[in-house]
Amino acid sequence: MAILPGDDNYTWHLAKTLSDYNREDVLATVKADGNMLEFASDELRADREVVLAAVNKSGYALEFASDELQADREVVLAAVNQSGLALEFASDELWADREVVLAAVKADGRAFQFATVQLRADREVVLAAVKKSGLALQFASYELSADREVVLAAVKADGRALQFATVFLRANREAVLAAVKNYGWALFFATTEVVRADREVVLAAVEKCGYALQCTSDELKADREVVLAAVKQDALALRYSSQELRADREVVLAAVKANGRALEFATVQLRADREVVLAAVKGYGRALEFATVQLRADREVVLAAVKGFGFVLKYASDKLQKDVLVRFAAGHSIETLNKCLEEIRKRAGEDVAGNFTEEAIQIMMSSKGVDNHPEILRKVETFVAEASHPKKGVLAKRDRDLFEKDFIMCSQ
Secondary structure (H helix, E strand, C coil), rough: CCCCCCCCCCHCCCCHHHHHHHHHHHHHHHHCHHHHHHHHHHHCCHHHHHHHHHHCCHHHHHHHHHHHHCCCHHHHHHHHHCHHHHHHHHHHHHHHHHHHHHHHHCCCCHHHHHHHCCCHHCHHHHHHHHHHCCHHHHHCCCHCCHHHHHHHHHHCCCCHHHCCCCCHHHCCHHHHHHHHHHHHHHHHCCCCCCCHHHHHHHHHHHHEEEEEEEEECHHHHHCCHHHHHHHHHHHHHHHHHCHHHHHHHHHHHHHHHCCHHHHHCCCCCCCCCCCHHHHHHHHHHHHHHCCCCCCCHHHHHHHHHHHCHHHHHHCCCCHHCCHHHHHHCCCCCCCHHHHHHHHHHHHHCCCCCCCCCCHHHHHHHHCCCCHHCCHHHHHHHHHHHHCCCCCCCCCHHHHHHHHHHHHHHHCC
16 A cells, blocks of 8 residues: 555654555655655665656655665656756766756756866856856856856856855956845955945945945945935945934934834934934834933833833933833833722722723723723823813822822832
């Protein structure tokens, strides 16, 4: 009986030899899952028909074939046509077989690593390999890593391949431009400052990888269009821009809107800009750490920051760290707030919750966070405002102070 994927005992049979089964059953099994050849008997691993059926289904099954069949040209060709990396399991003699290696690298360029030294210098084989996998260039002969057509084919397939080209070609504008269009960080592998200062090359690079800005000239780090392209791709590239552009409001705003962390690299003047800081902390609350002292005392700014990152409350001013609403927004539990309200009700002898209806309290109790029910914050705010009214407020100043004291104690 054949063992097929999906059978109840399929997994169990993976740990059991197939030697108990007759040839026809094993043949049917490897036709369904070539890798099951691993569990066949030595006799059947040396059976040409069984192995051919296995490698036609999964080239990697060649690993489990007998030494004799790993040296069989037809079997290996079938395996590498199905999976190029199966070349790893072929005999050393077939690693030197041009037709076999060519078939393997056309299926998967990474198979080139198993080719012999002679074939690593074969231009047709190398071209076929790098077109499929650019990084195969690392295994090519020195002469071919200096071949312009070969290198261009490699970097167009994978820009990272530029690092394996000769120093001369890593200074070639056409090769570098082709590489960075595929992989921006390839600019790092360029070996001449002339290419790194080429505006077209750098623009192509930073559009793919903002961090490539660090590899360019000071002049282009001060180029507004280049820097804007970089921060739009990766906001943190702002750190590599010129001091002048880190003081450019439009550039910094674009950066912090993409990633609030970029505020760290803005000038002091822009870290004191309320709109810039608000944009930063709304996306990344921890950016509050880089705001000026004045803005860390700004209630709206701090509220925006702590809603998503409660722990950044420590960067707020001392006064705001004790603010009831700020602490509530920072993630202290709804239950804590409710306990404080109940305590005040008892102390005042009346319902001082103002606009807090029982329905509102139920919403608060069931809410997992302020973000899920933004109306909660508004109701809390209304309550505090009404309760603190000097004439109409249901809380005297003494009770207001007790409310804050109780709330803070419960929150700690």
